[in-house]
Amino acid sequence: MTAQRHLSSRHKTILEVDGLRFRDLDADGALSPFEDWRLSPAERAADLVARMAPDEKIGLMVISSRPMGISQHNKDFTSHDGVLDEQHLPIKLDPHTSAGIPFEGTTEMIAEKHMRHFIMREEPTGARIATWINTMNEVAEQTRFGIPVVVAANSKNEAGGFKMGGTPEDQPFAQWPGTLGLAATGSLELIESFARHSRAEWMASGLRKGYMYMADVFTDPRWFRGHGTFGEDPRFVAAAIGTIVRAFQGEDGLEADGVALTTKHFPGGGARENGTDPHYAEGRFNIYPTEGSLEEYHLPPFQAVIDAGTASVMPYYAIPSAEKSATPQGRVTDFEQVGFAFNREILGLLRNMGHRGYINSDSGVLSKMAWGVEDLTTPERVGRAVMAGTDMFADTNDVASVREAYLAGEFTTQRLDEAAQLLLAELFALGLFENPYVDPERADEVVANAEAVAAAQEAHRRSVVLAKNHDATLPLAAADLSGKRVYLELFARDLRVKELDALRSRIAAAHPEVEFTTDYRGADVAIVLIAPFIGSYFEFVGIGDLAIDEHSHVDLEKVRRIRESVGILVVGLNAKFPWLLDGVEPLADALLIGFDTDWDAIVDAIFGAFSPSGRLPITFPISAEAVAIDTEGRCASPNDVPGFAKEQHMDGRPYVYVDADGNRYELGHGLGYEG
Template sequence: MVLLPKHSKILMLSSLVLSLLYSPLVAGSYVSAAAGIAQPEISHHVKNILTIDGLNFKDLNGNGILDPYEDWRLPVDSRVNDLVSKMTLPEKTGLMLSMSHYMGNSKSCPAPAAGGTPNGILCENDQWQTINNFAVPGSEMYNLDPPVLSASAATKGITERNLRYFIIRDNPSAKDLTIWTNKIQEVAEGTRLGIPATMISNPRNHAGNLAFGFSEASGKFSLWPGELGMAATNDADLMKQFGQIAAKEWEATGIRKGYQYMADVATDPLWMRYNGTFGESPDLSSKMIYAVIKGFQGEQLGPHSVALTTKHFPGGGTRLNGHDPHYSWGKPNPYPTEGSLMKYHVPSFQAAIAAGTSAIMPYYAKFDNSLNAPQLPNGQSFEEVGFAYNKYLITDILRNQLGFKGYVNSDTGIITAMPWGVENLTRVQRYAKAVNAGVDIIAGDHNPADLYQAVADGLITEERINQSVKRLLTETFTLGLFENPYRDPDAAQRIATDPVSQQIADEAHRKSVVLLRNDNNMLPLTDIKLANQKLYVEVVTKSGAATQTDNLKAAIKKYDPAIVLTDNLDEATKALVYAIPSGVGDTPDKPLKIALDADTGIDVARIQAIEDKVPTILTINMTNPWLIGDIAEKAAAVVSVFGIKAEPLLDVLRGRFNPSGKLPFTIPANQAAVDNNKSDVPGYDEDASYVYRDKNNNAYGFGFGLTYNVANATLTGNNSVSGGKPFNLNYGLNKISESVSQGVYAQDLTLNYDPTQVEFVNAQSLKTGLSVISQNVTAPGKVRLLLASLGASNAVKTDGDLLSLQFKAKSNVQSDFAVVSLTNIILSDGTGVETRLANVSQSIKMNYIIGDLNGDGKVTIGDLAIVAAAYGKTSSSPDWAQFKLADVNNDGEVDIVDLAYVAQFIN
C-alpha cells in the first residue's frame, strides 16, 4: 500500500493507457513494472518526446537520441555532469546570473542620473536603471531592481544571454502568474539544450500592516502575519505548516525558488528591515527558520519543493546607527561585543544548514575592523570587503566550518550598485573576486559578458565555473524542472484561493497578537461589556489614515455587527485606536528613529486626546520595537500586532480567542536606551535599564505577553490522518475555577468541519456525570452540541478534557488540510449565569491511500468498481454529486485516467 499526498502525480499502468493520455502538452506518468521506476510527469511545448522501452523522456537537445542528462532514471550528479560537459562557456556564465522579471508591457528606462550607478536591469532599449532612489522603508524597501523587464527582454535574456534565473517583482493573480511562467519556460525549452528557467520570488504571503478582510488577498495567495508575527506565535509546527501551504501555492504557479527567509537576528532596533526577521533571539530565529525551510522544501528537496535561499549571511541585524548596507553610509556590520558574531548571529544560519536550505545569500555589508571587538581565534581580523567578496567568510566559515553544501547566491547588485570594499576593482575583477570567494550565482545583473571575460582573462578557471554550474543544476534537476516545468493556470488559481489555507492562516493571525496591558480587564469586549456602548474607531498613520479608518469600520460592521460604532467621539463610551508607525528614510544626514512622532507618522497628541476622553484600546503595528511610552501610558489596554487581518484581530479583542502571542523582541525604554544599546547584542542581554516598563511595572522584554484571566476551551488530538481512517479530537476546558465559581452545569457549543473532508461520527463524554443531551445537525458541517452535568457532584470545576469528538476522514479529500473548530461556546453555572468562551480550532494534515475510494484502508476491485460505475460522468451531469468521488484526479470527469489511477494500486 502506498501512502502519498493528495497532489501526487498520476501514474499509468500500460502503454495503452499512455497512448490515450498522450498530448502535445503532457505525457502522463506511469510505473514500469519491469524496472520498478516511477515515470515522472513529462510536460513539453517545444521539444519532442522520446519513448524508449515504454518510458517517456524529453528530447531536450533535439538530437533524436536519449542523452544521459535527459534520462530521469540516472542519479542527479550523473545528469549534471553530462549536461555541463555539453555546455559552452557562454551558457555556463549566463546560468550564473539572475535578473528581475516583470510581467507587464515594455517600459522604457531613464538614462542614468549624474553619478548614478547602473544596477543590472535590462530595459527594452538596453539602458540601465539607476539606483539613486529607493522604496519607502517598511514594505519591500530597497527595491534595487525595479520591475522593468519586458517580455521581449526576457526572451533576449534567455536566447541571447543564456539567463535562466528570473526574480518576479510584481504581484499578479495566480492564474496570470502561471500563464507567464509557462511562457518563460517555453522560451527556455526552445533553446539548444532546453535548460529550464527557475522563477524566483521574495516573500508573498505576509500582511504588511492591516488587511481589511480576505478580499485584500483574493486572487493572490493565502495571507499570513508578517515574519515578526509568525515569530510571536512561537509555534514552529504552525510555521512549518505555513511553509507547506505557501509552497503548494507557489509551486502551482511555477515559482520554484524563494529569496527567503531572513535568518538575520535583529539586534539593532533602528534597522528598517527589522520586520523581515524573526526577532532578536537566536534560539527563536533558529527554530522558525528551520521549520519554514522544512515546510517549503520538505524533508528532502524534490519535485514539489520550493527551494529557499536563506539570507543574509552572517546576519544583517547588527548595524551602524541602524543604517542599511544598501547605502554607502551603512556599509559596515559592526561587532563591538567580543564573540557576538558566533554567539548571536551565526546560530540561525547553522539551523538553516541543518534544515537543508538549498542556498545561502551573503549580505552587502562588509567588516570594519576598527568597529569590531575580537571575533575570531588568535586575534585574527577580517578582510574589509563586502561579504560576497570575503573568501574567509564564505569558504572557510560557511563551507568548511559550518558544513554548507548548497550554493551561494549573492544579493542583488553587488557588482554595480553595492561593491563595498572593492570599489577600486573593475567589473571583471569584481566578478572574479566574488566567484573565487565562493559565490555561485550573481543576482541583479543581466549581462554575463564581464563574467565571461574574467574567465577569458584567466582570473577565474573554468573548473571553478563548472563547480558553480553543477551546484545550480543540481537544484534544477532535483526540483524536476527538466521533466515538468509547466503548470496549470486554473489549478494554480484554485490552490491560491483555497479557503482552508486561509482558515489556517487566520489561526496564525490570532496567535500572533500580543496583549501588553489590560487595565481593569478592559478586554475582552464581551457582549455584556458592549451592552449600551458605542465604539469610536480611528487609524493613525502617516498617509491614508482616513481611508484606512473607513475600511476598518466597514470590516467591523460586516464581521461583527453587534458592535455599535460612532463617528462622534463625544458620544463614544470606548475607543479603538490602531496606530501604524512607519520608518523614516535612510539618509546620511538624518538619524534613523523609532520614536513615535510626525516623522514616523504618529500624531501623539491626537491619540492622547482620545485616551483622555474615553477608555481606549490601543493597537500598535510593530514593524520595529517602537518607543511606545508616549501613546501607551494613557490607554486602557495595549495590543501589539505585526501585520494582521482585521477579522482575527477582532476575534482576540472580543474574546473569541485568548491572546497567546509573545514579544519577539525587547521594546526599549526610551531614546537614551536606543542611543546606548550594543548594536550586536539582543535586547534581552542588554543592561536592565534597556527595557521599557509600563505603569504596572511590567517589562516589555523578549517573550512578554499577557492573556485573559478567563476560562478557555481546548481542542487537541490528531494533527495528521489518512483518508478513510477514523480519528478523535478532545474538547476540554481550562481556568474553570477562576472564571465560573459555581461550576459548569450546562454547555452549548457548535462543531464546525468541512463535510467534503471529514465525516462527524459521534460525541462521547469523557467525564462521569457529564451527558451529551443532543447532537443536532444545523447545516452541512455544523453540529450543535448540548451538554449537561447532572447533579451538584458532577459539576465541571476543574480543568481537563470533557468530550471525545469522533470523526472519519473522507477518502477523496479536497485539500491537504482540514480545519475543525468549536464556536459559540457558552457555559452556564448553577444559577443560570452564562459565560461565552473564545473559539478554538485544530488544523489536520490530510493524507490518503491512493485509490482507496470506499475507505476500507486498502485498494481492491471494489474501488475500481466505483470508478467503473461512474465512467463517463462529468461535472455538468445532474447527478455529479453522487459520482464525484470517482473523479480521483479532480479534472471534472470520470475517464480512463481515473480507472488507471486506481488499477495500478490494486494488490
C-alpha cells in the same frame, strides 16, 4: 521496479529506453546522462556542464528582474499574445566604464544570452504567473539543451512583506501575519502550516525559487529590515527557519515538488551599526563590539538552514568592521574588509559550516553596493566575488561583465564549472528538466484558496500579544458595553479617509452588538489603532528615532485628546520595530501588539472573540537613552546583542521597557484573559 517520472514536452521528442520514457533535450536521438532522471542531480549536472560552451555556463550565473508582458504598455514590444515583454532598452551607464548596459527582451535573454534565472516583481493572478513562466520555458525548450527557466520571487505570503508595484488586477497569495507575527505565535507547527500552504500556492503558479526567508537575528532595534526576521531569539529563529526550509523544499532535501529557497543574509544582517542598512553607504558595516556575538547570536540560524539543506544562501552587502569589532569572533579570526559577497573568509566559513548548495549574491553588488571593492572595475568585481565563492549575481542581466571577467582570467574555468554545476543541480532536483510546465487554471484554484485563507486568519489571531490589561479592562464584552458608545481611530502612513471609513464599516459589521460613533467627544470607549512607520529601504534618512509621534505618522496630540474624552482607552499597535512606548502606553488602559497582523484580529481580541496567546518575539527598549549614540558613534546598548541580553553588557543600566502595571516588555512577554 523504477517508477516512471511524469514528463511534459512541447517541442522536444520523447525517447523510450528500457521501457521508460525520457525527454530528448539535446535532440540527438539517444539518451544522454543529463537526460536520465534515474541519475542524481549532481551526476546529471556534471554531464551537462561538460557538454556546454563557456557562454552557456556564464548565462546561468546571473538572475535578473524580468517584467512580464502584462506590464508592457506598448503591445508591439511583446510576443506570444502579449505574455512576454520583448522591449530592448538601454539602462543607466556603468560608472566605471561609462558603457551602457542593455536590457534585452525576454526571448533574447533566454536564447542568446543563455539566461535561465529570473525574478518576478509583479503581483498578478496565479494563472498569469503560470502562463508567463510556461511561455518562457517554451522558448527555453527550443534551445540547444532545452535547459529550463526558473523564476524566483520575494516572499509573497506575509502581510507587510517586500513588494514592488501593484495593479488593480493583483491577486495576492494567502496573507499571513508578518514573520515577526508568525514568531509571536511561538508555534513551529503553525509556521510549518504557513510554509506548506504557501508552497502549494507557489508550486501551482510555477514559482520554484524563493528569495526567502531571513535567518537574521534582530539585534539592533532600528534596523529597517528587522520586521522581516523571526525575532531576536537565536534558538527560536533557528528552529523556525529550519522548519520553513524543510516545509518548502522537502524533508530530506530539495524535492521535485518543492520550492528552492535562498536563505538570507549570511552571516546575519542584524548586527547593524546603529540600525543603518548596507543598501546605502552610511550603513555599509556590520559591527560586532561584543566578544563572541557572531558565533553566539548570529550564526546558529544559518547552521540550522544548512543542516536543513537550503538550496542556496545569500550573503549580505555589508563589510564586517575590523575597527569597531572585537576579534576574533569564534571561527572568524580577522575580518577581511570587503563586502560579504567578495569575502573569502566569510564565504569560506559558510562552506566550512556544511553548505553544499550555491551562493547567491544580494542585488547590486556589482554596482551600487560594491562595498570594499569600489575601486575595481565591474569585471574585476565579478572575478573577486567568484573566486571568493559567489556562484550567482542577483538582479542583473550583465552577462557581458561576467564573460569579460572570465576571458580576462579574473576567475578560473574550474570555478565556472563549479558554479554551473551547482546551479544546474537545483534545476534537476526540482524536476524541471522533466516537466517545467504547470496548469494555469489550477493555479487560480490554489492561490488564496479557502483552506489557506482560513489557516492564515487563525495565525493572525494567534499573533496578537496582550501586553497590558490594567484592572482587567479587556475583553470588552457586549454586556459591559450596553448603553456605551465606542470610537475607532487609526493612525498609519498615507492613510486615506476612505480607507479608515472602510475599516470602521467592516469592524461595525463584524460587531453588530457594539454601538459605534465617529466622534470621540461623544464616546465612552475608544479603540486607537496605530501603525508607526519610519525609515527607507534604499536611502539613508538618518539614525532611526523609535518614538511614536508625528514623525512616525501618529498624531500623539490627538491620542491625548481622545484619552481625556473617554473613560476607557484601548491601543492596538502594529509594530515593525520595538518602538519607544513611553508616549503611548501610559495613556492606555490596555495595549495589544501585533506584527503586520490584521486589524480585524486585533479588534476581535479586544471584544473577546478569543483570548490573546501571542508572546513578544522582540524586546522593547525602556527609553531613548537606552539606544542613544555618543559622539564617537557608539550605541548605549550593543548593536550585535539581542534585546533580551543587552542588559548583560550595559553596566547595570536598564534596557527593557516596564509599563505602569510592572509588565516587562521583553522577549516572551504576553498576557491572556484567563489570568
